[in-house]
Amino acid sequence: MFSDDVKNLPAGFTEIQTLSQDIGFSMPSDLQTGALLQTLIATKHKATVLEIGTGTGLATAWILAGMDADSTLISIDNEPTYQAVAKRVLGHDSRLQLVCTDAGDWLENQTEVFDLIFADAWPGKYANLDAALNALALGGMYVIDDMLPQPNWPDGHGDNVDTLVTDLENRSDLQLVKLAWSTGILIATKRG
Secondary structure, three states, X not given: OOOOXXXXXXXXXXXXXXXXXXXXXXXXXXXXXXXHHHHHHOOOOOOEEEEEOOOOOHHHHHHHHHOOOOOEEEEEEOOHXXXXXXXXXXXXOOOEEEEXXXXXXXXXXXXXXXXXXXXXXXXXXXXXXXXXXXXXXXXXXXXXXXXXXXXXXXXXXXXXXXXXXXXXXXXOOEEEEEEOOOOOEEEEEEOO
């Protein structure tokens, strides 16, 4: 039967979920978003992947599950307590590099190019957007979630979302699709 139910959770996911609850982490990635990330990255061989906003590593686990053995993932977060969960559960994976720093500063000072960028934090999404998109390879995918109203949005955040979506829609170097599914997903592919 066709449904939105997500089965076959990635390795480490259940442990990360439990540890996230233990430390009061309240910003988990949606299961559907995770399954989509796993599927998208599975299309790329020897991919370089950037995740902005590790959190505790829930989405990280999905991305790793979709990557081939020759792909690499850099995941950035500025909160060491949260990222320590990802390190504890997923840190043994040699394809993963966890970076604990300000993602905005990191984006502005790095020169790598990525086949997929999942921006799940303020930097790379609402700030430092040009730096993030400049780091996207031709044919690369830029993925953001939480584009539909969420219960934890602060007052006025809907305006930030509207401005971001308009900015992305007006770029001639991106082909994008907006999905009113999961938490609201936007996928943009960089074109020449």
